[in-house]
Each structure stands twice: as C-alpha cells, then as structure tokens.
Amino acid sequence: MRRATLVAAVSFGAATLAALGLFVVYIAGGQPQVEGALLFVALAGLGAGLMVWATRLMPGIGQVTQARRHAPPPPEEKEAAAEAMAGGVEEMSRRRLLFRLLLGAAGALGLAAIFPVRSLGRAPGASLFRTEWRAGQRLVDVDGNLVTRDTLDVDSFTTVFPEDAVGSGDSQAVLIRVASGSLQLPADRLVGAPDGYVAYSKICTHAGCALALYLAEVHQLRCPCHQSTFDVLNGARPVYGPAARPLPQLPIQIDPDGTMRALSDFTAPVGPSFWDLPP
Incomplete structure (x- = not known):
C-alpha cells in the first residue's frame, strides 16, 4: 500500500514538473520535440498516477462486469452504483497528499494549455x-x-x-x-x-x-x-x-x-x- 502511494505521488509529481516545463519552453519560444516529450510525460504521469490509485489504493472497489440487459437497471443497482461512487470520492479525499498532487498536476497542465490556446489569436469579431x-x-x-x-x-x-x-x-x-x-x-x-x-x-x-x-x-x-x-x-x-x-x-x-x-x-x-x- 505504501509503495503504491509512493508510485502514485511520483507519477503526479513528474506530471506537474513536465507540465510546468512545457509552459516554460513555450514561453521561451517553443521547441516542438521538447514540447512533445514534456506533454507525453505530463499525460503519462497523470494517467499512471490515477491508474495506480484506482487499482492499488481502493481495495473496496473491485472490477465488476455486468450482464448486458436492455431494460433499465433496478433501483437497488442504481443505489449500489451511487454508493460505490461516493466511496471512491471519500477514498480520494482521505488521501490528502495524493489529492493535492493530483490537483497540482491538473492545474499545471491547464496552465501549460493557456498559451497554446492564446496563440490561436483573437476572435475575428465583426472583421x-x-x-x-x-x-x-x-x-x-x-x-x-x-x-x-x-x-x-x-x-x-x-x-x-x-x-x-x-x-x-x-x-x-x-x-x-x-x-x-x-x-x-x-x-x-x-x-x-x-x-x-x-x-x-x-x-x-x-x-x-x-x-x-x-x-x-x-x-x-x-x-x-x-x-x-x-x-x-x-x-x-x-x-x-x-x-x-x-x-x-x-x-x-x-x-x-x-x-x-x-x-x-x-x-x-x-x-x-x-x-x-x-x-
């Protein structure tokens, strides 16, 4: 469990650093190969951290394969799904360090996306x-x-x-x-x-x-x-x-x-x- 927490934390940390590096490289004038590598690390780190968290740190939430049906699910299944989701949210909020690292990685990636979006130029308006x-x-x-x-x-x-x-x-x-x-x-x-x-x-x-x-x-x-x-x-x-x-x-x-x-x-x-x- 402790090792899985460390892996998830390192993944989120790497994603944060890569996203911040992408932001700096873009501000400095950009370099496509470096930007591509940093974007890969940022997305891979974010995905790896979430995968480890979901599969190794949420033991109460297992994989369930339901039979295909064409009728709406019964009320008890809806309630079970809602409870499972609430349990996942509670589990994520309980691990404050990982939750903050996740927010930091997501925020850094959003920051890195600001300037590429701005480079598209202003809206044409009435021109x-x-x-x-x-x-x-x-x-x-x-x-x-x-x-x-x-x-x-x-x-x-x-x-x-x-x-x-x-x-x-x-x-x-x-x-x-x-x-x-x-x-x-x-x-x-x-x-x-x-x-x-x-x-x-x-x-x-x-x-x-x-x-x-x-x-x-x-x-x-x-x-x-x-x-x-x-x-x-x-x-x-x-x-x-x-x-x-x-x-x-x-x-x-x-x-x-x-x-x-x-x-x-x-x-x-x-x-x-x-x-x-x-x-």
Whole structure:
C-alpha cells in the first residue's frame, strides 16, 4: 500500500514538473520535440498516477462486469452504483497528499494549455463581415490609378481597390464591363451596376483563391484553384465547381465626370463561408 502511494505521488509529481516545463519552453519560444516529450510525460504521469490509485489504493472497489440487459437497471443497482461512487470520492479525499498532487498536476497542465490556446489569436469579431470599402470611395486599379467610365471596353475586366486601401486582400474586386442591358440582376442590385459595369469580390467563395480568368464569350469568372465558375450576368451565381455561394457584389455608381465610386461595402461577407455566416 505504501509503495503504491509512493508510485502514485511520483507519477503526479513528474506530471506537474513536465507540465510546468512545457509552459516554460513555450514561453521561451517553443521547441516542438521538447514540447512533445514534456506533454507525453505530463499525460503519462497523470494517467499512471490515477491508474495506480484506482487499482492499488481502493481495495473496496473491485472490477465488476455486468450482464448486458436492455431494460433499465433496478433501483437497488442504481443505489449500489451511487454508493460505490461516493466511496471512491471519500477514498480520494482521505488521501490528502495524493489529492493535492493530483490537483497540482491538473492545474499545471491547464496552465501549460493557456498559451497554446492564446496563440490561436483573437476572435475575428465583426472583421469577417466588412472590408475597407465605404460609400463614396473611388475605385482605383492595382497601380492606384483612378478607374473611370472609359477605362474598360465591353467584355473586359480589371482588378480594383478602394482608393485608400490599394492591395487590401479582402477588399479586392473584379470590375467587369458587359453590354448595357445584359445584366440579369434584381432591381435593388441593378442600381449598383450602371451602364453595364458590375463589380464582384475577387475572392472565391470556396477556398479564398483570387479569381484570375474572365471568359468573355460566356460571361463567366473562373477560379484557377478548383475551377469554380461564376455567372457574371446572373449575380455571379456559381454554375460549376465546388463553390456553393455567389460572389458578393460591390455596388458602384458613375459620377458625371466618369469617376467610379462605391455605394457601400460588398452585399455579403467575402471569401469562403463560415459557421455563423448569415443566410
């Protein structure tokens, strides 16, 4: 009995030291091999200590194999199970040294888990729902030049950004010019696509790749990564490939001098779908 107590205490102590070492190594910059070894010792020590405690230090609690039954257990069996559990709890609380070592090992392991969890970064909050586009911002190309009514010919396209956020990954959009009157958009969306100009997010809604190919003959945008294809005339609805969601539209307007401006941000969150994406 005394030897079993010593083994359990040493196991819990080793688990505590390994977990604290894991915490220190992670704070110091991390080393995957060392972290893996320390995590193994921490978990193995915790498990070994609990196993020795349960099998060697709780003689009143034996292994019982019950026959399989399909009916609910009788009340006396429920009472026996409750008594056995209460006895186990009492046995654990009676051995104060081991109980404190167990709490110390569990606490050290929890402490070691704090920083890896923190390294996942902050919650995205509302950042997934908005980009740098705001009402009134002028459209510019990749070189920062203003985009105007005369920039594109019919059946051509270019990449555009907000004037003050050139190169912004989530704000990149594709501006396409089609024949006037050929867009098949709802009335509220058609307002943001004047004179055959329509702008969509350049980020594929499947895996976030940048759309790079416009098939002018069939008025489709195609993603180079997994071949998702979007119907430009019909609200960038996916017609082929794994993407399941249309490209969000960027509503635009054309000023009297030909300058193009955004009417608002995109009509929906850009990029791949995520768990709380509104329908």
